[in-house]
Amino acid sequence: VSDVNKFFEQKHPWSKYKDLILGYYLKPYLAKVATLSRPIVVVDCFAGAGRFDDGELGSPLLIAEQLKPLYGRGVSVHAIFIEAQKDIAERLKKNTEFCGVPHTVYEGDFRVYVEAITRLASTHTVFLYVDPILPGDLHFADLQSVYGQLKRGQSIETLVNFLSTGFVRRAQGILGRMSRLDPLHSEVLACDQIAGGTYWQPYVADLGLAQKDRIDLIATGYAKRLEQWFDWVLTYPIREQYEDEQPKYHLIHGTRHPDAVDLMNRAMVKARREFVGARFVEGQLFNNQPAEEVVDPIKLQAIVLTTARLLGRTQWFLLRVHTTLSDPCMYTDSEINAGIKQLILSGKLGSSASGRKVEDDAWVWPTR
Ligand SMILES: C[S@@+](CC[C@H](N)C(=O)[O-])C[C@H]1O[C@@H](n2cnc3c(N)ncnc32)[C@H](O)[C@@H]1O
Numbered sequence: 054v055s056d057v058n059k060f061f062e063q064k065h066p067w068s069k070y071k072d073l074i075l076g077y078y079l080k081p082y083l084a085k086v087a088t089l090s091r092p093i094v095v096v097d098c099f100a101g102a103g104r105f106d107d108g109e110l111g112s113p114l115l116i117a118e119q120l121k122p123l124y125g126r127g128v129s130v131h132a133i134f135i136e137a138q139k140d141i142a143e144r145l146k147k148n149t150e151f152c153g154v155p156h157t158v159y160e161g162d163f164r165v166y167v168e169a170i171t172r173l174a175s176t177h178t179v180f181l182y183v184d185p186i187l188p189g190d191l192h193f194a195d196l197q198s199v200y201g202q203l204k205r206g207q208s209i210e211t212l213v214n215f216l217s218t219g220f221v222r223r224a225q226g227i228l229g230r231m232s233r234l235d236p237l238h239s240e241v242l243a244c245d246q247i248a249g250g251t252y253w254q255p256y257v258a259d260l261g262l263a264q265k266d267r268i269d270l271i272a273t274g275y276a277k278r279l280e281q282w283f284d285w286v287l288t289y290p291i292r293e294q295y296e297d298e299q300p301k302y303h304l305i306h307g308t309r310h311p312d313a314v315d316l317m318n319r320a321m322v323k324a325r326r327e328f329v330g331a332r333f334v335e336g337q338l339f340n341n342q343p344a345e346e347v348v349d350p351i352k353l354q355a356i357v358l359t360t361a362r363l364l365g366r367t368q369w370f371l372l373r374v375h376t377t378l379s380d381p382c383m384y385t386d387s388e389i390n391a392g393i394k395q396l397i398l399s400g401k402l403g404s405s406a407s408g409r410k411v412e413d414d415a416w417v418w419p420t421r
Contacts (some may be wrong), residue, residue, distance in 0.1 A: 055138075056186065056187075057101075057138050057141060057186060058140070058141070060101070060186060061101060061102040061105050061106060061111070061141070061144075062105070062106045062107070063105060063106065063107045063109075064105045064107060064109040065293075066293060067291055067292070067293045067301045067302075069109075070291055070324055070328055071184075071214065071291060071304060072110075072112065072115055073320075073323070073324035073327060073328075074304060074317075074320050074321055074324045075112060075115055075116075075182065075212065076115055076118070076119060076320075077319070077320035077321075077323050077324060078212070078306075078316060078317050078320035079095070079115075079116065079119040079180070080119055081316045081319075081320075082180065082210070082313065082316055083119055083120065083123055083130075084123075085312070085313075085316070086178045086180075086208065087123050087126075087128045089178055089208065091176070091177055091178050091208065092129035092130070092131065092176070092177045092178070093120075093123070093128065093129065093130045093131070093177065093178045093180075094130075094131050094132070094133060094170075094173055094177045094178070094179050094180070095116050095120065095130075095131075095132050095133070095179075095180045095182065096132075096133040096135070096170055096179065096180070096181050096182065097112050097113050097116055097132070097133070097134045097135065097182045097184070098135050098163040098181060098182065098183045098184075098196075099135070099136070099163065099183065099184045099185050099186065099190065099191075100112065100113045100134035100135055100136045100145055100158070101113070101136060101141060101145065101184075102136075102141050102144040102145055102148060103134070103144065103145045103147075103148030103149045103152075104144075104148040111148070112182060112184060113132065113134045113145060113148070113149050113152070113156075114148065114149065114152060116132055116182065117132055117149065117152035117153060117154050117156065120132060120154040121153045121154055124153070124154045124155070130154055130155065131154075131155045131156065131157070131177075132152075132154055132155070132156040132157075133156070133157050133159065133166075133170070134149060134156060134157070134158045134159070135158075135159045135161070135163040135166055136158070136159075136160060137160075137161060137162050137163070139160060142158065142160035142161075145158050146158045163195075164195055167195065167196065167198055167199060168198065170199050171198045171199045171201075171202060174199055174202040174207050174209050175202060175205070175207060178208040178209075179199070179207075179208070179209045179210075180209075180210050180211075180212075181196065181199065181209070181210070181211040181212070182211075182212050183196070183211060183212065183213040183214065184214045185214065185216060187216070187219065188216040188219045188220040188223055188247050189223075189243065189247060191213075191247065192246045192247055192249075193246065193247060193248060193249025193250070193275075193278060194246070194249065196211070197282075200279075200282035200283070200307075201282065203282050203283065203309055204282075208309075209309075210306070210307065210308045210313060211279075211283070211305075211306070211307045212304065212305070212306050212317075213279075213304070213305045213306075213307070214302050214303075214304055214305075215272055215275050215276075215302060215303045215304075215305050216302045217268045217269075217271055217272040217275070217290070217300065217302055217303045218268050218299055218300060218301060218302060219302070220244070220247060220248065220253070220271065221253075221257065221264070221267055221268050221271060223244065224244050224253060224257045225257060227240045227241060227244065228257055228258065233258070234254050234257065234258055236251065236254065241254070248271070248274070248275060248278075249275065249278045250274070250278060252271075252274040252277075252278075253271045253274060256270050256271055256274075257271075264298075264299060265298045265299050265300075268290075268299060268300060268303075269290065269300075272288055272290065272303035272305070273288065275288075275303070275305065276288040276303075276305050279305060279307045282307065283307030283308055283309060284308070284309045284310075284311075285307070285308050285309065285310070285311055285313070285314045285374065285378070286305060286306065286307050286308075287305070287306045287314055287317050287318060287321075287377070287378060287381050288303055288304070288305045288306075288381065289303065289304050289305075289321050289381050289382045290302075290303050291303070291304055295328070295329060304321075311370060311371070311374045314374045314377055314378070315373070315374065315377070315386040318377045318381060318382060318385070318386065319385050319386060321381065321382040322382055322383065322384065322385050325382055348384060348388055350391070350392060350395065353384055353388060353389065353392045354392045354395060354396055354401075356376055356379065356380055356384075356392075357372065357376050357389060357392045357393055357396060357402075358396060358401060358402070358419060359379075360372060360375050360376045360379055361396075361402060361417065361418065361419040362419045363375075365418065365419075366416060366417075366418040367416070367417060367418070368413070368414055368415065368416060368417070369393060369404070369406065369411070369412055369413050369414065369415045369416075369417050370413040370414070372393060372417050373386055373389045373390060373393065373413075376389050376392075377389065390411045393408075393411075393417065394408045394409070394410075394411070395408075396408075397417070400420060401419070401420060401421070402417050402418065402419060402420065403417070403418045403419075403420045404416060404417045404418070405417075
C-alpha cells in the first residue's frame with residue numbers, strides 16, 4: 054500500500070482541523086463572491102479520493118457541500134478535482150459522481166491543467182485549494198501563472214497547505230549528508246524550487262535555532278514570497294495535539310481583499326476554539342482551558358495598540374486586519390473591533406469615530 058493509499062484509510066485529526074477551516078471559510082467566501090455575478094470555480098489541485106475508507110468526507114465532497122446551496126439558487130458554479138494517482142482518481146470519480154454540483158475530475162498532474170486554470174481565471178472567480186501530501190509535490194512557481202492573473206485585476210484566492218515540517222526534515226536530511234549546504238547541489242536546488250527561493254538555507258544551517266522556530270521562520274518566508282501576488286497573506290500552524298511544539302504543517306491563505314482576511318481568520322478562530330474546546334472543556338466540570346486560550350480584553354487591547362503604533366494614522370479596518378495578521382487565529386474580527394472601540398473610548402486611540410459603533414472607514418491613530 055502506497056503512502057497515498059494509506060493516507061485515505063482513515064482521516065487524521067489534523068486533517069479534520071484543516072477541513073473545518075476549509076468549510077468554515079468557503080461558506081461566507083462563496084456567499085460573498087456569489088454577489089459578483091461572475092461564475093465561480095473551486096479547484097482542488099490535490100483532490101485525493103473524495104472520501105476516506107472510514108467514511109469521512111474528503112476535500113472534494115466538502116467543497117461540493119459548500120457549492121450546493123449556491124447551485125440550488127442558480128449561481129453558476131463548477132468544481133474541478135485533480136488527482137495524479139490513477140487508482141485514487143478512479144475512487145475520486147466514483148465518490149464525486151453524485152456530489153450534486155457541476156464538476157470535472159481530471160486524472161493527472163495538476164501542472165498540466167495550470168494553463169487552463171489561468172485562462173479560466175480571466176473570466177471566473179477562482180478559489181484554489183492546494184493540499185499536497187509530500188513537500189516535493191508542489192514547487193513554489195507551479196501556480197505563478199494563475200496568481201499572475203491577480204495583476205490583471207482578477208479574483209483569485211488560494212489556500213495552500215505548506216508542508217513546513219516535512220520540508221525542514223527533508224532539508225535537514227540533506228545537511229546531514231553533506232555537512233554544509235552546497236547551494237549548487239541538486240538536492241539543495243530542489244528545495245529552493247519547493248520553497249521559491251534560498252531564504253530557508255540559513256535557518257536550516259543555524260543549528261542554534263529551536264526546531265519550532267526554524268519551521269515557523271521558513272513558513273513565514275514562504276508566506277512573504279506569496280505576497281508578490283497577494284496583498285494579504287495569513288499563515289497559521291496546524292498542530293496534531295494542543296501541546297505539540299512542532300506543527301504538522303502551515304495553512305497559508307492568500308487574497309487581495311482585506312475582508313477575506315477577516316473571514317479566513319474567523320474560520321480559523323472557530324476551528325481552533327473547537328479543537329481546543331474538544332481537548333480541554335468538553336465533559337469537564339470546570340473550565341480548564343489554558344490561560345492563553347481565554348480571550349483577555351486587556352491583552353488584546355495591548356496588541357491592537359502595538360499595531361496602531363507601528364501603523365501610525367490609519368483606517369479602522371486596516372488596524373483590525375493588521376492586528377489579525379500580527380496574531381493570527383487568536384481573536385475574531387468582532388473581538389478586535391471591541392478592543393478598538395474600548396481604546397477609542399478610553400482615549401488611547403484618537404479617532405474620527407466616536408468609538409460607540411464599528412466604523413470601518415474612520416481614521417484611528419495612537420495618542421501616545
Ligand atoms: C493530502 S492528499 C489530498 C487530500 C484531500 N485534499 C482531502 O482532504 O481529502 C494529496 C493528494 O494529491 C495527489 N497528488 C500528488 N501529486 C499530485 C500532482 N502533481 N497532481 C495532482 N495530484 C497529486 C496524491 O496522490 C494525493 O491523493
